Amino acid sequence: MSLSPILERISLGKIVVIREQLMKAQAKGQKVYRFESGDPSFSVPGHVLDAIAKAGREGKTHYIPNDGIPQLREALWKKLRAKNGLALPSAEDVFVTNGAMHALFVTFASLLDEGDEVLVPDPMWTEVVENIRLAGGVPVGVPLRFEQGFEYDVAELAKRVTPRTKAIFLNTPHNPTGAVLSRATLQGIHDLAKAKGLWLISDEAYEDVLYPGQEHVSIGSLDPGYLDRVVSIYSFSKSYAMSGLRVGVIATCNAALKARIPKLLRCTINGVNSLAQWGALAALEGPQDQLQAMQREYLLRRDLMLDALAGIDGLRAFTPKGGFCLWAQLDPKLYARLGVADADELSEKLAEAGLGSAPGDAFGETCHDAIRFAFSCDTQMVREGAPKLRAFLLGAASPEATSLSTPSAALADATGAP
Numbered sequence: 305m306s307l308s309p310i311l312e313r314i315s316l317g318k319i320v321v322i323r324e325q326l327m328k329a330q331a332k333g334q335k336v337y338r339f340e341s342g343d344p345s346f347s348v349p350g351h352v353l354d355a356i357a358k359a360g361r362e363g364k365t366h367y368i369p370n371d372g373i374p375q376l377r378e379a380l381w382k383k384l385r386a387k388n389g390l391a392l393p394s395a396e397d398v399f400v401t402n403g404a405m406h407a408l409f410v411t412f413a414s415l416l417d418e419g420d421e422v423l424v425p426d427p428m429w430t431e432v433v434e435n436i437r438l439a440g441g442v443p444v445g446v447p448l449r450f451e452q453g454f455e456y457d458v459a460e461l462a463k464r465v466t467p468r469t470k471a472i473f474l475n476t477p478h479n480p481t482g483a484v485l486s487r488a489t490l491q492g493i494h495d496l497a498k499a500k501g502l503w504l505i506s507d508e509a510y511e512d513v514l515y516p517g518q519e520h521v522s523i524g525s526l527d528p529g530y531l532d533r534v535v536s537i538y539s540f541s542k543s544y545a546m547s548g549l550r551v552g553v554i555a556t557c558n559a560a561l562k563a564r565i566p567k568l569l570r571c572t573i574n575g576v577n578s579l580a581q582w583g584a585l586a587a588l589e590g591p592q593d594q595l596q597a598m599q600r601e602y603l604l605r606r607d608l609m610l611d612a613l614a615g616i617d618g619l620r621a622f623t624p625k626g627g628f629c630l631w632a633q634l635d636p637k638l639y640a641r642l643g644v645a646d647a648d649e650l651s652e653k654l655a656e657a658g659l660g661s662a663p664g665d666a667f668g669e670t671c672h673d674a675i676r677f678a679f680s681c682d683t684q685m686v687r688e689g690a691p692k693l694r695a696f697l698l699g700a701a702s703p704e705a706t707s708l709s710t711p712s713a714a715l716a717d718a719t720g721a722p
C-alpha cells in the first residue's frame with residue numbers, strides 16, 4: 305500500500321527532534337534552556353484576552369466568514385496601508401489565515417504548478433521550503449553570506465532565474481540569521497522580479513522585532529504598479545506574542561489569487577477560530593506600547609547572548625538586526641576542541657546538557673557549519689543559560705549545566721512551540 309508520495313519529500317524537522325528531547329528532560333526535572341525554538345515568552349496583552357472573553361460571552365462562537373471576520377479584514381487593510389505602505393484597493397485584499405505558516409501553505413498552493421521554481425534564501429526557516437514542496441514546487445536556494453550581512457545578493461538571485469522560476473521568496477527580518485533587508489536591496493530584488501515577470505512572496509512575520517536603528521520596509525510599498533504581483537504575509541505570533549492563537553494574514557490584490565485563496569481557506573480551515581480573530585482585532589486597535597517593551601526586552605536578551613558568544617575560538621556570531629535568533633558560523637577547530645564531528649553532533653551534545661540549539665543544516669544546503677540559538681524564551685532563562693552556553697562552547701561545561709536539578713521559575717515559562 306503506498307501512502308501520499310508528496311509527504312516523502314517533507315521531513316519532520318531536526319528542531320522538533322531537539323525540542324522533544326529537551327521537553328522530555330524537562331518533564332523529568334532536568335534544568336533546560338530552550339534556545340532551540342522561537343516562541344515569544346511574553347503574555348498576550350490583557351485587553352486582547354478581555355476581547356476574547358467578551359466575544360465568547362456574546363456568543364461569537366459560531367461559523368464565521370471563510371476569509372476572516374469583516375471587522376478584522378477592515379482593520380488589517382487600514383494597518384497595511386498606513387504602516388506597511390501597501391496601496392491595496394480594498395479590505396477584500398486581506399485574508400485571515402491560521403498563522404503565517406498557513407498563509408505560506410495557502411500562498412504556495414494557490415500559486416505554484418508542479419515543477420515551478422521558487423528562489424529562497426539559504427539558510428531559511430525550514431517550513432518555507434517544505435511548503436513549496438508540498439505545493440509541488442521546487443525551492444532553489446540562494447546562498448546568503450555573513451560578509452553581506454546575510455542579505456540577498458541580487459546578482460546571485462539573477463543567476464538562478466530559469467524559465468521555470470515563478471517567484472522570489474523573501475523574509476525580512478530573517479529567520480534564522482536576523483538579517484534585515486535594506487531598502488536598496490529590496491529595490492534590487494523588486495527590479496529583478498519586475499524585469500523577469502516574477503512573483504514576490506514577502507514573509508514579514510517579524511516586522512515588529514527590530515533592534516535600534518533598523519527600519520522595516522515592505523517590498524510591496526516600493527511600487528504600487530507591481531503590487532499585483534506581490535503577496536505579503538504577516539503574523540500575530542511575534543508582534544503580539546499570540547503564537548498559540550494562530551492568526552496570520554495574506555495580503556494580495558491579484559484577482560486570480562483572490563479567487564483561489566478562498567477555496568483553500570474553505571477546504572483547509574473553513575475560517576480561523578472566531579475568538580482568536582476578535583482577539584486579533586483588539587490587538588490591532590488597542591494600545592501598541594507593548595511593542596516597545598518587547599523590543600527593549602529582546603535587545604537585552606540579544607546582548608546577553610552576544611556577550612556569551614564573544615571571543616570563542618572557532619565561533620563567529622552575527623549580530624541580529626531583527627528577530628530573536630542568533631546565528632553563528634562555526635569552524636572545524638571548534639568541533640575538534642569539543643570532540644564532535646559537526647554542528648549536528650554539537651547540537652545533540654548541547655541538548656544532552658540541557659542547552660537547546662538548532663544545527664545549521666536544518667536551514668539549508670550551504671550552512672552545515674552554523675548553529676542557531678533562539679532567545680525568545682524569558683529573560684531569566686537567557687540570563688542563566690547564556691553563561692552555561694559559553695562554558696560549554698569553550699570546552700569547559702560547568703557541572704551544573706549537565707546535572708539534574710529542580711525546575712526553576714524560568715522552566716515553568718518554557719513552552720513547546722516550534
Ligand SMILES: Cc1ncc(COP(=O)(O)O)c(C=O)c1O
Pocket residue numbers: 342402403404405406429475478479507509538539540541547551552722
Ligand atoms: C519566517 C517565519 N515565517 C512565518 C512563521 C510562522 O508564524 P506563525 O505561523 O506562528 O504565524 C515563522 C515562525 O516561526 C517564521 O519564523
